[in-house]
Amino acid sequence: QPAAPQAPGLRSAEQTEPLRWPPLREVAASLRFENRRLEIAVPSAEILNTQVDAGHLRMPDLWNPTYLEIDARGTGPLADGRHVLATTPLANQLGGLARAIDVSGNGDIALQLGVPLNKALPFRYSGELLWEPTSAPNTERTLRLKGTDLQFSGIEGRLRFDDETGIDADEIRANLGRQALEIEVETHGGGSDEARTEIGLHGQTPVARLAEALPSTLWPFANGEFDWHLGLSLRNRDAVQQTPPIDFKLSSKLQGLALSVPAPIGKSASEPRAFRLSGRYQDQWPLPLRVDYAELGALIEIDRAPDGTLAPQRLAIDLSGQPAALPPARSIEIGGALESLDLDPWLDWAAGTDLTALRDGDADDQLQLLPVRLDIDDLRFNALRLNDLEAVLRPQADGRWEIQFNAEQSGHGEIRLPASESQNPLRIRLERLDLRPLVEARGAETEARTADTRADPRTFGRLDLEVEQLHYGDDLLGRLSIQSEPRADGVRFETLSLKGPHVDAGAQAEWLIDATDYVETSLELDANSSAIGELLRESGFYSALSGAAGHVQLDLSWPGGPGDLSLARARGRLDLEVGSGRMLDMEPGVGRMLGILNTGALSRRLSLDFSDLFEDGFTFDRIQGEITIGSGKARIRTLSILAPPADIEISGRTDLVEGVLDQAVVVTPEIGVGLALAGTLAGGPVVGAAVFLADQVTDGAVERLGRYAYRVTGPWRDPLIRRVDTGGSPSVGNLFVGDADETEEKVERKPSAGTTNAAPATREKTSSPFLEDF
16 A cells, blocks of 8 residues: 655645645446546545545537546545645646645545646536544544644534635534534635635633633633634635735623723623724734734734743733733833723722732743823812823832822822832822812711721822912812831821911821721811911801911721711810901801891890891900710810900800700890999980999999800701790899790791791890890
């Protein structure tokens, strides 16, 4: 039995030996002549190592020969079929394909040939390859693409081919490693110069199998399995080349694959996301590839090492389309434009993900990341939003990052991210920052929300933040500085300062965790202001105070992190001292409570109609107070308001969660106003003057006799104010306490904000509840 001849040598993709058919051996044949027709039946023969078990040769017209028609069927090695495609006249159409593969195993073949007997006629062929399922030993069928590690095994199905339509198959099954495949083959434009053969491979692959075949540090962020389709396209006229160019496209909707990273990269398993990897393979390296993933595009260039391993050489990524070109060698370039980006999910993801594996590997093999350039229409970070953001992120050789950006809300900004093992701080510089959207977003949250104890203050590290112009809306608050230092049990904010036109404030704070994982934040604040009224107005807290220089000390602590401050859980102490100022128009409920203060106008106006005083406000000389905070309540230990017409002492508590007051107020008019006025009304100016003189002689004893006491209860915006006994001290005000309830019914209560004004009830002339019976 002769061995199968080897494929002839090739030079520049041209045959150096003539194309010819291998000889038939061991032929059993019978000839039949009928008129001008010749038929040869070949029940058995051998061609190479293939056994022919049914063959016919026909020449319909011996007098006018055109074609020798050959039909043959046989079984033999797939290598024989590859040899026939490469060395016979079939090589003119299929020789390049044959030379691109190695095969093993056996199969069945049916072949129909039209061998022209006239040089003007074309060669004709058609046939079918059949691979039946088999379990016999040593019959494994394989096909390997030369120059790659791709080897298909377990091939089953039927492949058809002819000179007009090309190759066609739709029911071939094979395995690529452990991956089961379905293969389809189709020729487009058969018979034309632009005819192409399309090969499609379908499969479903779990991520675990991909991680085994293609090791990468990125696989831990993927989970599931997904369907995919690999399309190979070969132009038929290129098949004669030794290494024909093959266009390929790997595509998938990625349904079933979950990517555990935030948007716009991440996705759930059920969400479809278009993916495509495409390129042209011709055994030439490096090999350029194109990637399309939803709106993201990338260009990759990979190279093959002498040991056959593949590695990327350069990469360009555009978050909003396809990059224009590849970057320089051994580098990565990232850029693009995004309509929106939410940073919170990315920060949460980074905090809860072990990213050390991404930095594994030999630094010499890693590509250099070039400056990252991003344009983001709407960037969200917690309650902070930045519009029209333009950012450049520059990685440094020592592992740190330098970020420069411009945004509508912040102006120019710079961020310096330290290297992972560095002791340097996170350095942030902002040209300006508006607090209003942050405060408004904070106000929309419930005060009773649970503190976030998941954040570990030990991971906060060093921070160096400066905001050159801190604003609240259009008002400038000043220059903000924050500096922090880590501790073994958390972090201490060494510097918290705000210096502006109306404030000079400094503070220290600690954010700590104990052995039971209890997290707490504490703050010590010392602030001076030349105009507290202006500062409160510009901060958006209070707009009814004018002037008033002052000093405030605050010690406060609460469970959770700095962002978990809640009046329901905070505890501490507030000491304040405010200089002279004026309270202007108030909210209806606040104005009603501060009607207490308006009684002092008696020293300047002996009139019973004080309704306009609620609109004009109240002038004071000094306010001093000490307030403790705890269990959701503010307890006023002492709060003194000293004013020319009267001194006011307030004590009691305020429910900070429910907004309910329970306070005692004592008004002590100056120069015995209460008694002097009563004496004037009862006995005339002489009696009033006598009372005034007695007060001066007794060092205010007469004045103390004129005290009035009140009880303030109910909601902050609409409190109930009742006159009560002064508590045993002799006072003219006590003379009217018995009528308090009756008088209270006569007092018209001002409507709360948002309510309509009701018709005035029948009542005394005065509009102040503290002037009843005067």
